[in-house]
Structure formats: C-alpha cells, structure tokens
Amino acid sequence: MDAREATILIVPGLRDHVAEHWQTWLASRLPSVRTVAPMGRDDLDCARRVAAIEREATAIDGPLILVAHSGGVIMTAHWAGQSKRRVQGALLATPPDFEQPMPAGYPTMEDLRQGGWLPVPRNRLPFPSIVAASRNDPLGRIDRVTELARDWGSRVADLGEVGHLNPASGFGPWPQAEELVRELSTERAAAATAVL
Numbered sequence: 001m002d003a004r005e006a007t008i009l010i011v012p013g014l015r016d017h018v019a020e021h022w023q024t025w026l027a028s029r030l031p032s033v034r035t036v037a038p039m040g041r042d043d044l045d046c047a048r049r050v051a052a053i054e055r056e057a058t059a060i061d062g063p064l065i066l067v068a069h070s071g072g073v074i075m076t077a078h079w080a081g082q083s084k085r086r087v088q089g090a091l092l093a094t095p096p097d098f099e100q101p102m103p104a105g106y107p108t109m110e111d112l113r114q115g116g117w118l119p120v121p122r123n124r125l126p127f128p129s130i131v132a133a134s135r136n137d138p139l140g141r142i143d144r145v146t147e148l149a150r151d152w153g154s155r156v157a158d159l160g161e162v163g164h165l166n167p168a169s170g171f172g173p174w175p176q177a178e179e180l181v182r183e184l185s186t187e188r189a190a191a192a193t194a195v196l
Contacts, residue, residue, distance in 0.1 A: 007032045014071035020172045044114070050079045053075060054083055064088060066089075067177070067181065069093045078121055087127040090184070092129055122151040129152060132180065133157065134160070137164050
C-alpha cells in the first residue's frame, strides 16, 4: 500500500500547531492530510482532546495513519483505548513522560492528573506503531520512552540526540518522518510491526 492511499491525521502536542514544526512541514509534503484542531496550550482537558481526535478520525474515509508528537502521543494512546476506528499505523514521536515531573513551563503532575492524562495508558495499541525516541529529550528519558513503546507493542526508532524533536531543538523539516510514514503504509511493514 502506498502512503498516498492513506490519509495522514496529524495529532499535535499540547502546544498545538506551530508553523516551523516538522508536523507542519510533513503536512505540506503529503497529498492527503488532516490535522486535529488546535485547542490552546492552557486547555488540559484530555477527554476533550481525545474527542477531537475521534471527530477527525471518523470523518476520514479509507486507510488512516496517525502522526502524533509529544503530548499528542499520549492523547493518541488514550484515544486508542476508546475508539473503534481502524488505523493502519501510527508514528508516535518523542512522547513525554507525564508520570515524572516535567521541566518548568510545562504542566505539573497535578495539572495532568486533574486533566485526565494520568495514568498514561500502557495497553498494547490496536494498530502497528513506531515510537521515535530521542536520547536527550528533556521531557522523557530514553529508558522510560522505550518502556512505553514496549507496553504499547511499538517498534522503537532510535533517533539519537534530537532533543524534543521540535523547533527549539532545531527541527522544522524532519525528512525521516516521511520514511517512517512510508514504512507504516506498507502492508509488509505493518504486519511485521503488529507481531512485536
């Protein structure tokens, strides 16, 4: 199956759409893309964000590949446990470790708990997935992210030291995202990922 046959659904993190972000760059390069609507960084209601993913996903006909970043990965894990929408695969880039205190300027664990983010779902995802992990992400240590990926049944793509894979870490374009989406779009790769 070719990536052009699937619709890509972009799931941004808590900071929503950023013009210089790799997800924005990726969206401009693929033929069939939708994005979960921004909700504003102060809206920490996880259920409302999960409902937004469901609205977009169910409005898409045909194959669906999710491309989530940061808090969007955690939203996707919550959504996957509730939705009946069939998904061909998901690229889950640099999930934060919401079960550990975050750096200053990010939500506290109490804020996340009250918003419905905790506990972070640990069930195996019902679709093939790739977790793109950074070795120096200030929001999630590689060992913790690898543990999440194992619980979700995801393949880990070790990106090396790329920070949080965002503009602050020097990423607008991230060409490897296209390669990973292409991998998820092939039936052979999807079957290999599904048996992990």
